Amino acid sequence: MATEVTPEPTDEVLTRLQERFPGAVEAAPEPYEGLIVARDHLVDVATFLRDEMGYAYLSDVVGVDYPEEVNGLPPRFEVVYHLFRPVGGPLTLHVHADRENPVVPSLVPVFPSANFQEREAWDLVGIRFEGHPDLRRILLWDGFDGHPLRKDWHEVYYEEEKKPFGSRWPEGHPVMAESRTPLGRNLRYPPGWSPEDWRPTTDPWGYRPHDEVAEQKNPAMPVDRVVLNMGPHHPSTHGVLRLLATLEGERIQKLEPMLGFLHRCHEKIGERNTWLGNIPYTDRLDYVCSMTNNWPYVLAVEKLMGVEVPERAEYIRVIMGEFTRFLNHAVSVGFMCNDLGIYFTVMLYALEEREFILDLFEMTAGSRMMCNYMRFGGVAHDMTEEAVALARELAFERLPRFIDKVDAYLTENEIFRARTVGVGVLPPEQAVAYGCTGPLLRGSGVPYDIRRADPYSIYDEFDFEIITAPDGDVYSRYLVRLGEMRESLRILQQALNRLPDGPVMAGKKKATVKVPPGESYGRIEAPKGELGFYIVSDGSPNPYRYHIRAPSFVNLGVMGELCRGHLIADVVIILASIDITLGEVDR
Amino acid sequence: MYASLHLVKSLGITFRRFVETYVDDLRWFFKGGFGARYRPDTLPIRQSPTKSRGIFTVQYPAERLPLPERFRGFPFLIEEEGKLRCTACGTCARVCPPQCIWIVRASDPETGKPLREPAEFYIDISICMQCGFCAEFCPFDAIKMGHEIEIAAFDREKDLLLDLERLRKPLSYHAQIHPTEYAAEQEKKQARAAARARK
Amino acid sequence: MPTRKRQLPEIPPELVGTVHVTPLDRIYNWARKRSLWPMFFGLACCAFEMVGTFAARFDPSRFGMEIMRASPRQADLLIVNGTVTKKMAPQVIRLYNQLPEPKYVLAMGACAISGGPFKEGYNVVSGIDKFIPVDVYIPGCPPRPEALMHGFLTIHARMERESVRDLRWYRKGEEVDTSVPVPELGPDLVDWRLAEQIEALQQPATDNQQPAE
Structure with missing residues (x-):
């Protein structure tokens, strides 16, 4: 307990x-x-x-x-x-x-x-x-003009400091918003800059550090040094991640993830939005599990506002959160097999389960992927009886069968083990030092789970285990995901059995909320690790600062270390075992 | 070394999946004759989490999944008895997170006084993020999220900027796609009418 | 033996006179329609919904498009699914240039159409159609799988209107280059087609001051 x-x-x-x-x-x-x-x-x-x-x-x-x-x-x-x-x-x-x-x-x-x-x-x-060893731009490119999150830096679209804007189309007739920016393209250049005389002197694609990697001399087998780009368009980088690797033969000598290909300026837009208006934007962070993205944000704001969430709403949040965890882990195991070359089999099985879970989300929240379900002080709608019945069918009958099937399919499978055991070993000390969380950390044998370490919502009322695996390799992380799916179902079964009646919202839903000045950090154990929202309020209807601590982003920091010395074919599987979503990495 | 028991077991699982559909076909054949599995009335069974066996493909466009009542498509304005419910108060435009709603309030052509109805109403669905805040916070239940999803278009500026004419939908459409919500609305309305009558 | 009247597809009024419908076209378009190969290319949220669409429940292999090719050389449909950022735009355009003719582009979701909810972001391109010609737009955030498949059907409808006689990739004599110059990353995204306009815009700025920061 x-x-x-x-x-x-x-x-x-x-x-x-x-x-x-x-x-x-x-x-x-x-x-x-x-x-x-x-x-x-x-x-x-x-x-x-x-x-x-x-x-x-x-x-x-x-x-x-x-x-x-x-x-x-x-x-x-x-x-x-x-x-x-x-x-x-x-x-x-x-x-x-x-x-x-x-x-x-x-x-x-x-x-x-x-x-x-x-x-x-x-x-x-x-x-x-x-004293930073490698202080370069990470989300934008080398040579970008300005630092966007400074308060005096305005984007081309700049209309007003805060939403709601006076009018999107003040001309009296609809005009596409971009046609009002100087080039109609959302583009701007520094004064006096001319494309004619521009000679690129910067390094927007980040090749320079790789040119300096020393050539290793192996007298037994001389090989060439190759700098290889994987991505941003690559079928197994789970989106638009770019991996830049220096290879000796087929072994990785230096690998770094190059980010920012999906940098959607989430935080700058978030500071313009109203408090409420940020909730649907959080859905689009980790688009595999949008329910758990709403959660830490509303948690952080509720902490500042001092709102109590009704019990039924807490239960519904837990139910949705655990379904999301199941969904994420199932899809993640599927993608991992996809990257291994088990072409789409496990993935198709996982996506089939996903469809049913998405049916539940759609029935309850109104959308398959972008649920926009949680509100400050509760959830947007109550779960209907039909939805509870579907959730019960899933949690008690359908999903346990899926786990057993995957277990029987992969756990002892010789080919799967040959590709995963001993690959990408992450020692526990390194995992902690690099700030890894989620299955990546627990796969290294560290029993750290925010649901237990710093309980939020009503997780202290449920009986579940923290799954760890000792070896820290890709196979351990797979085992942790499998175990966590089982534990999620255990929590779901308890929650569905005990689901109380009552309101799902504290007070009335309001479009403008008053958030007292202050700062707060809300975090939950999202399926991928610790998802935290750091918000600063100055008492106005918009956040003063809105920052997302994304688990995928921080976990990716250890990628280079994990891959060193491995074969290039193992890179994709190591990446899949970290389990990232680019929407969250780049924000 | 690699070709051994567990590999065969794994292959057995995929093989079982493969034959499941045919077995299910046969089961339906004995129940309802040839092609019984793919009749439209069996869709709920094929799509049920506990009862479905084998392939569960929806044969779109021949058959469609029913959309749940709460599904959020694109917003529309309810027209009741020839008049829009919308009073042009602008709440939806204010809460809209990507700010894609634009309203001009109508004014009386003679006196120039503002009326409680919109003269122009635009929603740019090439920006709309379908969050449903406009419907959720509308104080008059005038804007709702529709269930239209098949609106692929060839022209962005012409087809994806919805004006008042395209946003206007009859009340019956609302009643049809949101039956529970509509019933609750009607109940509230009747209660209010009854309370007024009592006074 | 009664002669069956040939049923030719109706020509939309705006295309009368430019499009000639022949049985050859019908066969040709039917064959192309049924073998549209999309590229396995994911940008953002919509990409995941696209993966969901290509899975068991919706299964576009019923339209002959189950094979998603990771290489643009083997595909003829580019589904731009998600926010195109300025950093990603050069890659998207390079991929478009590498697609062999006939090629179709489908902008899936609000972000690909116009930048969507992220439109005001400093790193977001306001719609991929600023760079490459888009055939069909599918609004939604993200569009449901049915909406995406409706988009495929809309592309089929567009194909039906085409004729072997005047398709650009069959024209003899004149080489039609449909490739788009790849933009570069400078202080902002540099689209070389706009070089003159940028020059013109910058000129007064040096005399007076920078337009409002």
Whole structure:
């Protein structure tokens, strides 16, 4: 059953830190949470927290722009870190940087998981991280003009600071919005820039680091060094991921995921949207499991608003969340087999189950994929009796059969084992250091599951196991997914048996919600790992900062390490075992 | 070494899937004669999570899956007794997350006073994300999410910008696709009428 | 023996005089219709719905299009399914250029049509039709599988209107180059077809100041 959770002792951390680093740490003023750490001591404080206080897990790095004085703090750039212990809530660290020359020491030497996230903060907010081994743009391309998430940077479409806009078509007759931008194309160039004299000097496709990879000399078998592009159009990269690999023969010497081919400016658009208007946008993050994308966002906002969610709504959320987990794992195992060359067999079986689960979603929420189901303080509609009956049929009869079938089909299958056992081994220490979560982490034998470590909703009322597998290879991750599907069904069966009556919404549904000023970090155990939303409210109808800590994005950070030394044919299967969705990676 | 027991077992599973359809065909044949499995009235059984065996393909366009009542297609405006329910209050345009709704309020041609009806109403369904907020937050139940999905078009600007004429749908369409919701609406209306009569 | 009257498809009024319907066309179009090979190409959310469409429940192999080819050289239908970002646009256009004639483009979902809900994003192309000619648009976010299949049927309807005589890929003498110049990533996406317009736009900007940032 549920483990005892110790309340978050930020005060205790503060006293210990002040003893050790006098003058370097102070409590953040209202309405902010956590601590403010002096820039020069950040690395020492982080090392101390990791080694002495047990905060081994850096989950989230966010850059925030405050161009004006607010809440008694000067104009600044801020980097916000969220650290976690194996049990309990977040420790929030704020580090301030100059508005003119924003530089913050890099945490990559302490927490390798900061690598991708610091690059993202550099790319989008323009904060430089001193000591970062490879500070390049990650989502946009080298040579892009400006840092888009700064508050004074406006896109070409810029109409107003906040939605709702005065009018989409103020001319009095409908005009396609893009035809009002200078070229009618959503394009803009810096002043004085001319295509005639433009000579590309930047490296938009990121080949330069690969040109510098040293050639390894193997006297026994001389091979050529090849730089190989996989993607962005490749059938087994699960979307528009591009893998850039340097090969010696067929062995990977250096591999890096190149991101941003689906960077849809989610966060910039999110800061324009109303609080409510962001819910359908979150659906489009991880488009395989939209229900669990709504959840952490509404959780974070509910935390600020202080709304209590009715019991029936919590049960419905759990039911939808666990169906989503099942759906994601089934499809993920299917895709994995697809990449192995078991052409579409398991995938077709999984998609068949998916259709039934989507029927349930469509019946309840109104859409197959983009459910837009959760609201602040509950869910949008009640589950009808018909839907509950379908859910029962699925959870008690149909889906268990599917798991048994996949189990019998793959688990002992010699070919499957030959391709997966011992491939892409991730040791537990490395998994934690790289901030991996979800089946990737549990496949390395670390029993960390937010449903138990930091329970949200009503997960402490259910009886389920945290599935781990010790070996950390692709096969272990497959076993974890299979086990988690079974556990999901266990939770579903309990929830459906105990589903209470009552309202599904606290109060009335409102189009404009009042969110008190403050910051909050809501996270859940999404099927792919920890999905967190960091939101800052300034009391207005729109979020001030809206950041998504996407599990796929952070998990992908370890991809290069996992592939080193493996054959090129193993890259696809390692990627499939990490289980990414590009909508979430690139946002 | 690789060709051994479990591989055969795996192949057995795929083979079973392969013959299942034929076995099911035979079962239906004995029940209802030749081709009984593919009659339209058997669609709910073929599409049921517990009863379906073998292939479960929907033979679109010959047969269609029934859309659930809550399905969100594209918005339409309800026309009741020759008049739109819409009062041009603009709530839908304000809540619309991608801001694809545009309303011009009608004004009285003589006095110039604004009327409670729209003069122009455009929804750009090339932007619409089908979130259903317009229908959810409309205070007059005037805009609803329709069930039309087959609207592939050749021209973006002509076909995908819906104007008032294309958005206008009769109340009977609403009653047909949203039976439960319509019944609840009618009940509320009658209760309100009864309360007014009592006063 | 009664002679059966040939039933020719009706010519839409706007195409009378330009399209000649012959039995040869009918056979030719029937054959092409029934062997439309889409490219296995995924961009965003709609791609997953497309995968769902190509699975057991909806099964477009009934239309002779079950084989999704990962290589553009072997396909003739490009389904642009999802948000085309500026970073991805050069790749999409390169793929389009590599498709052999006859090629058809289907814009699936709001994002591919116009940028959709992400239209205002700084990294989003406002519709793939700004770069490549689109034959059929399927609105929806994402469109249901039935809507996608209706899109296929709409493409079939478009094919039925075509005639062997005036298809561009059979024209002798004149080489028709349908390829689109691939844009590059500069400070923003650089579409070379717009070079002059960009030049013109930048000229006053250097004299005065930059249009409102």
